[in-house]
Structure formats: C-alpha cells, structure tokens
Amino acid sequence: MTAITVDQAPAPRIGPARTLGNGLTLAWRNVMQLKHSPEKLIDVLMMPVVFLLLFLYVFGGVVAGSTHAYLQQLLPGLVAQMGMFASMGLGTSLCEDIRKGVFDRFRSLPIARSAPLIGAVIGDAVRFCVSMVTLVAFGSLLGFRFHTNPLSVLAAFGLAYALYFAVCWVSVLVGLVAPSPETVQGLGFIWAMPLTFGSSVLLANTGTMPGWLQAWVKVNPVTHLADATRALMVGGPIGDHAWYTLAWAVGIVVVTFPVAVWMYGRKV
Amino acid sequence: MEHVIRAEGLKKRFGDTQALAGVDILARRGTVLGVLGPNGAGKTTAVRTLATLIKPDEGRAEVCGFDVVKDAAQVRRVISLTGQYASVDEELTGVENLIMIARLVGHPRREARRRAQELIDRFGLSAAGGRAAKTYSGGMRRRLDLAAGLVNDPQVIYLDEPTTGLDPRARNAVWDTVRELVRDGATVLLTTQQLDEAEALADRILVFDHGRVVADGTSEELKEKVGGQTLAVRALDRDRVPEVVGVVARITGARPETDEDTGLVTAPLDDPAALSAVVRGLDEAGVVASDLALRRPSLDEVFLSLTGHHAETEGEKE
Numbered sequence: 304m305t306a307i308t309v310d311q312a313p314a315p316r317i318g319p320a321r322t323l324g325n326g327l328t329l330a331w332r333n334v335m336q337l338k339h340s341p342e343k344l345i346d347v348l349m350m351p352v353v354f355l356l357l358f359l360y361v362f363g364g365v366v367a368g369s370t371h372a373y374l375q376q377l378l379p380g381l382v383a384q385m386g387m388f389a390s391m392g393l394g395t396s397l398c399e400d401i402r403k404g405v406f407d408r409f410r411s412l413p414i415a416r417s418a419p420l421i422g423a424v425i426g427d428a429v430r431f432c433v434s435m436v437t438l439v440a441f442g443s444l445l446g447f448r449f450h451t452n453p454l455s456v457l458a459a460f461g462l463a464y465a466l467y468f469a470v471c472w473v474s475v476l477v478g479l480v481a482p483s484p485e486t487v488q489g490l491g492f493i494w495a496m497p498l499t500f501g502s503s504v505l506l507a508n509t510g511t512m513p514g515w516l517q518a519w520v521k522v523n524p525v526t527h528l529a530d531a532t533r534a535l536m537v538g539g540p541i542g543d544h545a546w547y548t549l550a551w552a553v554g555i556v557v558v559t560f561p562v563a564v565w566m567y568g569r570k571v
Numbered sequence: 572m573e574h575v576i577r578a579e580g581l582k583k584r585f586g587d588t589q590a591l592a593g594v595d596i597l598a599r600r601g602t603v604l605g606v607l608g609p610n611g612a613g614k615t616t617a618v619r620t621l622a623t624l625i626k627p628d629e630g631r632a633e634v635c636g637f638d639v640v641k642d643a644a645q646v647r648r649v650i651s652l653t654g655q656y657a658s659v660d661e662e663l664t665g666v667e668n669l670i671m672i673a674r675l676v677g678h679p680r681r682e683a684r685r686r687a688q689e690l691i692d693r694f695g696l697s698a699a700g701g702r703a704a705k706t707y708s709g710g711m712r713r714r715l716d717l718a719a720g721l722v723n724d725p726q727v728i729y730l731d732e733p734t735t736g737l738d739p740r741a742r743n744a745v746w747d748t749v750r751e752l753v754r755d756g757a758t759v760l761l762t763t764q765q766l767d768e769a770e771a772l773a774d775r776i777l778v779f780d781h782g783r784v785v786a787d788g789t790s791e792e793l794k795e796k797v798g799g800q801t802l803a804v805r806a807l808d809r810d811r812v813p814e815v816v817g818v819v820a821r822i823t824g825a826r827p828e829t830d831e832d833t834g835l836v837t838a839p840l841d842d843p844a845a846l847s848a849v850v851r852g853l854d855e856a857g858v859v860a861s862d863l864a865l866r867r868p869s870l871d872e873v874f875l876s877l878t879g880h881h882a883e884t885e886g887e888k889e
Contacts, residue, residue, distance in 0.1 A: 317644070328674040336662040339703050404658035408719065411622045411652040413644060414675050 322415035329409075329422020333396075334429055343396075347389045347430045351438035354381055358505060359445065366506060371446050378442045379536045380504035382459065383529040385434045386467035387499045391491035393427045393471050394478030398487050401479075401570065417564045424471045431467050435460060450537045459535035462548050466528050469555035476559055479566045502526040507533060524551035573600040575727055575758045576621060580630035583616050583782075590616040592782035593630065598727075598760055598775075603753055605773025606762040607874075612779035614762040618729045621760065622652040634727055650727045651720035658716065661705035665696050665715050668704060669722055676723040690718040694748075710741025717748055728752060730761045734768060746772060766874065780878045794867040796877075802840040802849065805862035809834045815860075818852040840865060 317325075337343055358377055363370030397420075400406050409419045439447075449456050474491065481487040501516065502525040503509050509520050520526050527547040534541035576598035583591040591613045598604040606614045619625045621632055623643040631638065637645040652658075659668050666687050673683035691700040694714040699707060704715060713733060720728060730749065734742040749772055753759055763769050769776050770790045778786040778793070786793055802823060806815045812829060815836045819827045822845055827838040840846070846865055853860055 325675055328671060331674075332660065332663065332667075332671050335667055336660070339662055339664070403661070404654045405660050407619075407624060407654050408652065408658040408672075409675070410624055411647060411650065412672070412675055412723070413647040418675075 317415040322418055322421065325414045325418035326421035326425055329419055330426035333423060333426025337429055344430065344433050346392060347434035348437050350388055351381065351385055351434055352441050355438065355441055355445065362505065374442065374445055374447050375537050376507045376533060378438065378447045379459065379532040380529045381438055382435065382463050382532045383525050384499040384504045385438055386431060386463055387470055387495045387525065389430050389434045390427065390467060390470045390474045391488065391495060392430060393423060394474040394481065394487040394491060395484045397423055397475060397478035398481055398484040416568055420475055420563055420567055424468065424475065427471055431464060451535060455535040459532040462528060462531050462545055465552040466524060466548055469552040472556055472559035472563055475563045479563060479570060498523060498525050502529055504529045524548060527551065574598060575600045575635050576760060578621065578630065578632035581617065581620060581627045581632060582629035583620060583625065583627050589782050594782065594784055596777065598758055600758050601753060601756055602774040603749065603759045603761055603772050605769035605776040606760065606779055607766065607769045607776055608779030609764060613782040614779050615731055618731050618760065618762060622650055622729055623647055649725060650729065651723060651725035652729045653716050653720045653733060654731050659704050659712060659719055662703060664701050664703055665691055666700040668715060668719055672719050672722045686722060690721060694718045710737055710744065713737060713741065713745060725757065727758045730759060732762055732764065778874065778877055785877050793873050800840050800843065800865045800867055801837055803835055803837045803862065803864050803866060804849065804860055805833065805835045807859040807861040811858045812836065814856050814858050815853070818849060818856055822848045822852055
C-alpha cells in the first residue's frame, strides 16, 4: 500500500482553546443569522410582554391586593421563567441545521466534535439578553423598580443566565433526539411547563399548594432561581437559593453535555 | 501510481438496508473518479464513509494514507465535502459563509476575510457576496458550496451529486470548475446519476448498484465490456434501404436491424477496419448515405446490460 507522504505526524488533539475558538466562530454564525433574520427574535420579544401583561392583570389583584405590588414579585419570577421558554428555540434550530446538512460540513472539517453544539449554546445568549432587556424595559414602563444595588441586580441576571445556559443543553438534547423541528417545540413545552409553573415564579408564597406539589416546587431549580432573583432585585433574605441554583446549573451541564456530544457523534 | 483513496471491502448496514455490501474503491491522485448509480445504490453512504461522517461496519479505507476511522482528524484536514443538498448556511451571506469556514479551519480574521473574498470572486459571486445565500439561485448556491469546499485547500474533494437539480448552463459551470480543480492537482470523487456527467468528467467510473460495484473502468472500457461497436447507416433515399441492408449484411456477416421509422440500419461490428469496406460497398451500389457512423453503446445501454435495469430506476432514497 503506497501511502502518500504528506504530514504523517499524528495531529495534535484539538485542545480546549481550539474548541472554544471554533465554538465562538460558530456562535458568531448564530448572531449573524439573527442579524439577517431579526424575525427569529419575535418570540423572545413578545413572550415577556405577553406574560407580563397576562399574569400581572389576571393574578395581580388576587395575589397581592394590587397589580403594582404584584409586579414587584412577578418580574423577578419572570426573569427565572423566560429563560426556560427562550431556550426551546435552540433545539428547534439545531434540529433544522442537522436536517439541512449544514452540520455535515462542520463534521467533515478538522474541528472539535463538540464545537457546533458549544457554538449554538453560546450564540443563544443573544436570545437570553433580548428577552431580559424586553422584560425589564416593559416592566419598568408598568412601574417595576429595582430596590437593591446594581451589583445584586447583575448577580441576579448572572444566576438566571447560569441556569439558562444549563437548560440550553437540555434543549440541545431534545433537538438531537427529535425527529423533526416541529416536535422539538412540542417536547419543549412538556418539560418547560412543570419546571416554570410548578415553581415559585408566579407566587412567592407556595404554602397553599398541596404537599406533593410543594415537594416538587422545593427541589425545582426554577424555584431556587426565582427566590434568588427576587431577593437580589427587590430585597429580602436570599438564603441558599443562589447556591442551589448554581449547583443545579452545574449538575445539569455535567450530565447533559457529554450525552449531547455523544449523541451528536452517533447521529448519522 | 499513487492512490489517494483506497477502500477495501466497505460494508455498512442501516436497519434492513445493506447500503454498502463490500465495496472497493481506488482513486489516483489528480484524477476524477466517477461513482455512477441510481438512488439508493450506496453512493452517498460511500462518500460519507470516506469523509469520516460514518464508520463502516466492515472493511477499511484510507485517504492520503490516513485511516478514515483511526485517523479521522487527519483525514478531515485533507478532504472537503460538498453534499448532495447544498450545505451552505442559507441565513448567512456568501462571504460570511466562507469567512466562517476559513475561521474554523484556523485562518486568522484578516486572512479569513481575504480568502473568502478571493473565492467569492473566483466563483463569479462578487455581486452577490453580501446577500444571504437563501436568495441565491440553485446554480449560485452550488458554486458557493464548491467555494466553501475549497477554503482549506483540500487534496481530495468529494462532490456528492453536484449538479442535481441544476439547469444545463449551471451544470456546465460546475463541470468547468471540476476540470479546473483537477488541473490544479486535486483528486475528485464525484457521484452522479447522470451517465453523460460521468462520461464527461470521470477518468474512471465505478458503477454502483445495491451497495456493490458492478463495473469498474474508463467509460470506453465499460462500453467495450458490453460489446464491440455498432455500425449505423442511413440511406439518403429511403427506397434504397434494402440495398443498404444487403451491403451491411455482406460485410459484417451479421443480420442488420432496420428501424422502420428512421430507416436506420444497424449491425454489430467487431472490426473497425470494416467501416471502409462498407463505404466502398455502398459506393459500388450507388447508394448515398446521409448518416454513416461507428458508435459505441451509450452508458445507459451499458448500465442496462450490467445491472439488468435502467439507470433511471427510482430506488430507496439514501
């Protein structure tokens, strides 16, 4: 067998720095896509507005006596909730990319296997930012004010992003498993609904819920995040909620990232 | 003789479908290897295996001396893949698509931009470079796809049905590009369902059917495999057909076939030298021929005789 004498030295394994670099290039791709097709941001622009209006005026009077009082506890809760819904778009676009053959080209390039997935997740930060900015801007119009210091507010968004980042990997998994982009959306709601509504997002006081639901609400990472953002944005004791949120975020990534990369590698 | 692609006994099964049932592939440096076959013949599976996208169940393959399974990372450095469905990002502009790939293969930002622009210009996309690829015509998209495949200066280029769905003009443009690539020293593996495409571009042709190579050779060799040449004579005056049949029968020693509609008389001919005897024979009989040719069987006839069915047969989609 006459092999060609090109560079026969074993290629260096693609290290973490290269992988991250490739990931950033692919994240740039996602951002450019949004730049060319801003209509893809419509869901993260509309969702905060619709949710804020609906929940505020449907529940406000009952829950807190006035919509203004309720807004102060609702908005930090929605900060926690929005991310869960916004992350679902990722799975859909990933599923589309794979079907269209764009990922075939990536996989035939000398880049890290995981780079396209990492790029997709990093690039999705744009959607998170858009939904947060819309939420806070529209909330302010309705009368929401931060009652703490900028550092705490920043920390609140940091925590929200940490869990968002983690949940993005769940969305990636769903995108890899789902047979078509349409099913991603359906599957997404199935896991996002109990996570966001079975939590303290809408009600800071969960004492009236039945025991089984309270048990779920207590372990739900979205509850911890909502309680933490509430404390960091409008004041009050934060307790261990920030740590629980971070622990959940790390835990989710540790489990889903390797599975996602493995499944992506197997995907024909 | 350098073989840059060397595959032996490749087998791959998807569920109930044996996509590859033991395939050998050899391609010499600087040549075009045509892989010809209908849908579902295993062409795409073979290409995806050689491009490290799927692992074969059995058999082995080397590209530029690198094993596609064990040294997949090195293989990816020397190949490029242009898919059956243009795998550019439709949301990005032409230039952005190329910059992205240039960055991915390690070019610094400035160099990536320069390289992208250079390729955009080379493929006649200068005017459309700043537009989203989804606004491109089929031909432009395919050119962008080819350009994307050249960003990393590949030694081996896989083109999976590069002209499917293109109009004749766009198809010719792709053909010219393929010839250019080979002239520049690249090795091209091209899959196609079109017999004339394989004939026009490929130095050697592998005919795939149901995951097997059913024939291997130049298009001339393939045609010879099916039989010698065919003599075709048409008289200018349709009334003289019987005399033509007489002359052809006498010289070829075979029983000529006459096409009732066109008056074309054909007969198999093993000795090309007999052609001049036919000319003399017709001349002596005072018959003027409007059409007199020795032709080889078409690749379609070759395919039919090799596989027992026409190349157009729609099979299961790969």
